[in-house]
Amino acid sequence: xxxxxxxxxxxxxxxxxxxxxxxxxxxxxxxxxxxxxxxxxxxxxxxxxxxxxxxxxxxxxxxxxxxxxxxxxxxxxxxxxxxxxxxxxxxxxxxxxxxxxxxxxxxxxxxxxxxxxxxxxxxxxxxxxxxxxxxxxxxxxxxxxxxxxxxxxxxxxxxxxxxxxxxxxxxxxxxxxxxxxxxxxxxxxxxxxxxxxxxxxxxxxxxxxxxxxxxxxxxxxxxxxxxxxxxxxxxxxxxxxxxxxxxxxxxxxxxxxxxxxxxxxxxxxxxxxxxxxxxxxxxxxxxxxxxxxxxxxxxxxxxxxxxxxxxxxxxxxxxxxxxxxxxxxxxxxxxxxxxxxxxxxxxxxxxxxxxxxxxxxxxxxxxxxxxxxxxxxxxxxxxxxxxxxxxxxxxxxxxxxxxx
Amino acid sequence: xxxxxxxxxxxxxxxxxxxxxxxxxxxxxxxxxxxxxxxxxxxxxxxxxxxxxxxxxxxxxxxxxxxxxxxxxxxxxxxxxxxxxxx
Numbered sequence: 001x002x003x004x005x006x007x008x009x010x011x012x013x014x015x016x017x018x019x020x021x022x023x024x025x026x027x028x029x030x031x032x033x034x035x036x037x038x039x040x041x042x043x044x045x046x047x048x049x050x051x052x053x054x055x056x057x058x059x060x061x062x063x064x065x066x067x068x069x070x071x072x073x074x075x076x077x078x079x080x081x082x083x084x085x086x087x088x089x090x091x092x093x094x095x096x097x098x099x100x101x102x103x104x105x106x107x108x109x110x111x112x113x114x115x116x117x118x119x120x121x122x123x124x125x126x127x128x129x130x131x132x133x134x135x136x137x138x139x140x141x142x143x144x145x146x147x148x149x150x151x152x153x154x155x156x157x158x159x160x161x162x163x164x165x166x167x168x169x170x171x172x173x174x175x176x177x178x179x180x181x182x183x184x185x186x187x188x189x190x191x192x193x194x195x196x197x198x199x200x201x202x203x204x205x206x207x208x209x210x211x212x213x214x215x216x217x218x219x220x221x222x223x224x225x226x227x228x229x230x231x232x233x234x235x236x237x238x239x240x241x242x243x244x245x246x247x248x249x250x251x252x253x254x255x256x257x258x259x260x261x262x263x264x265x266x267x268x269x270x271x272x273x274x275x276x277x278x279x280x281x282x283x284x285x286x287x288x289x290x291x292x293x294x295x296x297x298x299x300x301x302x303x304x305x306x307x308x309x310x311x312x313x314x315x316x317x318x319x320x321x322x323x324x325x326x327x328x329x330x331x332x333x334x335x336x337x338x339x340x341x342x343x344x345x346x347x348x349x350x351x352x353x354x355x356x357x358x359x360x361x362x363x364x365x366x367x368x369x370x371x372x373x374x375x376x377x378x379x380x381x382x383x384x385x386x387x388x389x390x391x392x393x394x395x396x397x398x399x400x401x402x403x404x
Numbered sequence: 405x406x407x408x409x410x411x412x413x414x415x416x417x418x419x420x421x422x423x424x425x426x427x428x429x430x431x432x433x434x435x436x437x438x439x440x441x442x443x444x445x446x447x448x449x450x451x452x453x454x455x456x457x458x459x460x461x462x463x464x465x466x467x468x469x470x471x472x473x474x475x476x477x478x479x480x481x482x483x484x485x486x487x488x489x490x491x
Contacts, residue, residue: 265440
């Protein structure tokens with residue numbers, strides 16, 4: 001079994017169009033939640049989201065190639081370029097690409113393309129759809145496009161598990177590199193779901209906040225949708241050391257579980273099981289963890305359940321943990337959530353700064369952990385967990401530690 | 405029983421699977437042991453039937469009790485502009 005390290009990260013998020021810009025905003029406690037700019041506001045009940053701003057596709061792609069790329073793939077490709085450049089890996093030169101995996105999570109895939117095709121067909125009664133509709137909207141498109149652009153010929157696929165898609169993707173990539181099935185991996189998640197269809201569907205569930213996202217506090221009123229992508233380069237510790245690469249963090253374990261219960265109401269015990277499995281897989285005791293990047297959606301149901309699941313997993317050590325939900329800043333990017341949050345976890349492990357839970361007003365007696373309210377905290381974190389719990393009761397937790 | 409009440413009782417019974425005889429205006433959806441996912445389906449069916457938009461966590465409206473739902477629907481329906489006759 002190999003030790004698996006992260007040597008590159010890239011991100012395009014509502015908080016910034018690179019990983020360093022995103023991390024800087026997270027440290028500043030800046031929230032990107034704002035009125036939606038890309039949809040007719042009068043058609044929406046609340047009309048807020050965390051959108052990726054100032055992203056010009058033509059600055060990154062030739063016009064001809066853009067015909068092939070839904071925004072969900074554009075964001076992923078740009079994040080992957082940044083991650084691969086930072087890692088310093090030359091996939092073509094070192095023959096590493098021959099068995100490098102690409103695993104990219106997404107909740108809904110090419111939703112912009114899907115929405116536009118539906119509008120044409122049903123709204124405009126135009127029976128002709130663009131011939132590249134399918135290759136743009138398929139959920140595996142981001143993974144394929146990364147594999148094509150960088151000539152990565154190992155196992156490549158998408159993982160789809162709603163809000164846990166990214167963590168499931170990163171867990172799969174981690175397992176493949178750890179076991180030697182793949183020599184390296186490019187992994188993460190991407191989502192571009194701020195379409196009229198998706199927004200209306202979320203509105204109908206009545207779980208969206210009308211003001212902003214306030215995880216774990218008494219005044220929380222629901223989640224706020226976001227979008228974006230984050231991508232990482234994983235390789236073995238030996239390979240990274242041989243290359244003299246900068247190691248950003250080590251992935252030490254992954255834990256997954258399924259509630260096998262309610263389709264939306266989360267299970268405390270089974271969420272705890274995913275955290276326990278991640279700790280066991282990492283060979284870490286609860287006392288080794290200093291920070292948890294929580295799923296923390298800001299819904300009435302998630303936050304107290306997650307709090308109890310953390311207490312169940314950590315016992316008395318729960319009170320020593322810093323727990324924050326960065327969704328208060330970048331929104332809930334669904335299938336990209338875990339990947340964007342990994343940028344926060346890596347930042348915390350590297351820089352000794354815990355990103356806060358912003359928009360926090362008053363404590364809720366049902367949520368009684370240290371949520372690092374409103375302001376980042378300087379604190380050394382040796383190891384961390386990153387939680388993602390999806391609709392359908394699908395839980396995926398990553399365990400990481402800083403590089404030695 | 406008003407026709408709005410009749411319809412709302414029907415919707416609650418159909419969506420939650422509760423015996424219609426057990427539904428009273430005084431009950432809250434919680435009293436009737438209606439889960440949140442059933443509750444949002446009830447609200448959707450009411451909206452779709454009456455062509456209205458039910459308030460979402462608006463403190464000025466009670467959408468937790470059956471009577472609150474009936475009152476809200478009657479108020480919103482009364483406020484609707486009457487449709488001009490079809491040409």
